[in-house]
Amino acid sequence: MTDQHRTARRIRSAAAAALVTVLAVGTAACSKGADPTPADRASSQATGDSVDVADLQNFVSQVPNWSAEDWQKWAAKNGFKPEDIKAIKGFWDKKKPTDPRGGDSVKPDKQAPSFREFTLPARIAAKPQPHPYSADTAVIGRLLFVNAEGEEHSCSGTVVTDPKHPGKSNLVWTAGHCVHGGKGSDYVQKMMFIPAYNRSGATSNGKTIDSWQEVAPLGRWAADAMLTMPQWTQEGTHVGNQASQFDFAVVKVSPLDGNRSLEETVGSSVPILFNAKPEDITAPKAYGYPADPPFDGEELEHCDSTAKLAPFAFLASRPPMLAIGCTMTGGSSGGGWLTRQNGRTVLFSNVSIGDDEAGWQAGPTLGAEAKKMFDAFVAQA
Numbered sequence: 386m387t388d389q390h391r392t393a394r395r396i397r398s399a400a401a402a403a404l405v406t407v408l409a410v411g412t413a414a415c416s417k418g419a420d421p422t423p424a425d426r427a428s429s430q431a432t433g434d435s436v437d438v439a440d441l442q443n444f445v446s447q448v449p450n451w452s453a454e455d456w457q458k459w460a461a462k463n464g465f466k467p468e469d470i471k472a473i474k475g476f477w478d479k480k481k482p483t484d485p486r487g488g489d490s491v492k493p494d495k496q497a498p499s500f501r502e503f504t505l506p507a508r509i510a511a512k513p514q515p516h517p518y519s520a521d522t523a524v525i526g527r528l529l530f531v532n533a534e535g536e537e538h539s540c541s542g543t544v545v546t547d548p549k550h551p552g553k554s555n556l557v558w559t560a561g562h563c564v565h566g567g568k569g570s571d572y573v574q575k576m577m578f579i580p581a582y583n584r585s586g587a588t589s590n591g592k593t594i595d596s597w598q599e600v601a602p603l604g605r606w607a608a609d610a611m612l613t614m615p616q617w618t619q620e621g622t623h624v625g626n627q628a629s630q631f632d633f634a635v636v637k638v639s640p641l642d643g644n645r646s647l648e649e650t651v652g653s654s655v656p657i658l659f660n661a662k663p664e665d666i667t668a669p670k671a672y673g674y675p676a677d678p679p680f681d682g683e684e685l686e687h688c689d690s691t692a693k694l695a696p697f698a699f700l701a702s703r704p705p706m707l708a709i710g711c712t713m714t715g716g717s718s719g720g721g722w723l724t725r726q727n728g729r730t731v732l733f734s735n736v737s738i739g740d741d742e743a744g745w746q747a748g749p750t751l752g753a754e755a756k757k758m759f760d761a762f763v764a765q766a
Contacts, residue, residue: 448615449754456761464612464765465564465572473607474641476575477529482583482600483593483683484537503697508744509710511675511686516586518685521730523603523651525685525721526580527674528559528636530573530608533566539682541673542578542636543721543732544647546654549763553646554654555606555639556766559719560735561613561632567621568628576608578638580651581685582674588683600683603650606638612762614754616703625738627700630749632737634719635759637766655721658731659756663694663707666733669724671709671746673717673736682716688746697747704750707734711746714739722748 451459514522524544532538540563547554557578565572580603583589587599597605613634620628638647648654670689676682688711696705709722713736722734734748749755 445616445619451757453761456757457764459615460612460761460765464610468575470607470639470641473575473577477577481595482597483588504695505743506692506695506708506710506745508712509688509690511688511711511713514685514687516584516589518581518584520652522685523581524653524655525672526578527582528563528576528578528719530576532573533571539674539676539716540718541716541720544580544651544654545732546656547763552648554648555637555646557636557638558657558721558732558735559634559636560737561617561634562621563719564611564634564636565613565618567617568619572611576636578606578608583683604643605641606647607641608636609639610637610766612758614758625699627703629737630699630703630706632749633735633751633755635762655723655730655732657751657759658726658733659751660753661733661751663696666694666724669694669709669722671711671720671722671736673713673720675713676716677714680714680716686713688713704752706737706747706749708745708747710744711739712744713746714741
């Protein structure tokens, strides 16, 4: 990852950036004469028009007070629906699984006052998952996409439970910077999710192949909707800052082939543990497909910790980030942080920022605003 976003690796793509359109859901229009809601004002500011800094700060400060209706309007107007599935399939069918792709990453801003007071967690070396991957890791996968600059990148994601469609989830949790470039940028295009990527080891140890089938034992899945936080789209950069405290996103996918749900195909999904307290998290594990050196994106890696997570914040008024020792690099961004609660595996955060040399990563706390975003997305999806 870059030090903020360790997730995606980078490569120049000859393809021009495709046209970006909004979510294919009807937008809720204001009645004539009515004052715009916070989400309506936010939508106008999120279109790329010039916005006064004071107005932007005011907008971001209002997000914690948004109602369910505000969130649904934001999801409808500012989510993203990429090209149709055939276009995504056609694009990736022309590529090889082992074509070089940079890992998306973000570096921490070590000048932030609260960061200077932060005690780094002990370094933990990433370990490769043995081949063939066990069934319980099938929920972890690799995300491939083209960013707003036309570059191919990779991130990681986790199949999460959809309360609206129990047992048939098509939802993937990842980092906000894996779906949107942040301030002044836009949503990514041609996103494809591959659960249990390279489960058999077909591309391990430098081996190259031409067929996607060998690295996609559970199929390939195209993103048809995605959403991240307003704070990330308006403030996010490739140097970790206060926006990193909201660096998470949810993606809805559809199969490139077949009609079974993602959860039915991989065999399970992981519930999201919102509002988790650091002191209640035991034996956390960070998963991902790091793609920047010394890794190549072909192996599922994980960092297992027995230490308490170290909280810190760039902005104290926002939910803190949690840090874990881990040497994974760019491409692991968005990878799920998992733990056991009440006898089941749950996701409580995702890889957001990190420092390759120091050997640590940080992920956002998934608090009340994360749940509101998720609920609004599920309601629209």
